Amino acid sequence: MSNNFENGKYWQVGVELVSGCSPCSPGCKNCWSAALAHRFYREGEPGHESGIFTDEAGRFNGDIVVHPERLCIPLKRRKLTVYSIWNDWAHEAVDHDFRRQIMRVAEDCRQHTVLALTKRPEVALDFTRWMGDLGSFPENWWNGLTICTQQEADKKLPIFLQIPGNKFLNFEPLLENIILPFNDEFPDLDGCYEDMRHNIKAVILGCETGRKARQMNPDWAINIVRQCKADDIPIWVKQVTVNGKVSKNMSDWPDELRVRELPWVIK
Secondary structure, eight states, X not given: OHHHHHHTOSOSEEXXXXXXXXXXXXXGTTOHHHHHHHHHSSSOBTTBSSOOOBOTTSOBOSOOEEOGGGXXXXXXXXXXXXXXXXXXXXXXXSOHHHHHHHHHHHHXXXXXXXXXXXXXXXXXXXXXXXXXXXXXXXXXXXXEEEOOSHHHHHHHHHHHTTSOSEEEEEETTOOSOOOOOTTSEEEOTTSOEEEGGGTOOEEEEEOOOSTTOOOOOHHHHHHHHHHHHHTTOXXXXXXXXXXXXXXXXXXXXXGGGOOBOOSSOOO
């Protein structure tokens, strides 16, 4: 637990099942994954002859390669592990059949926890409808939605909340103050209404990192923490802007931000 806790990591192993992406959010401006791809994937990638996933500015260019050969990675590990799927598993260029393959792996290794983040809830919802009788998300699967601004929250949350199963929100990077509609009611996939707090089981929060990072006002983060605490939603603060710099040292943070709680287990 100690290393993950100190570094702010809420997962243990990242598995890049999707190489490449395309910007779709204000949070994509300084994407860490695009920066890595721009640096290391210039010499060629299996299934992608040029190996170039980014433009001259280092932003993802929309080229996508999926990696079914990596699906076996969680199956080889017996010890309970929290896996994070990279990049966006709900990208429009990834077909539903591959998404279903990912789910089958999660079903076959239920000792693990699988975190599936997306910025595209409409695609994830379409996949849910496409599955129909083929199955549903297993209990060890967590759908996550990345939100960076109030506009994104207003637009994407009503879609995301229709997706069944475990759900969490990821405010990383948090780019402005956001008011969450925890007391509003939204319809689920069956058209039944319930308030949002019963659907969201965890929240991740953090400032932007990297050389060009945009600073996060600590008051924005404190506001998110207070909203979660008021509705008993576990929250994990990953990193915070302190004196213009990114800090992962909780002792440097405002008292209200020194909180790291998760419904899944990190060891």
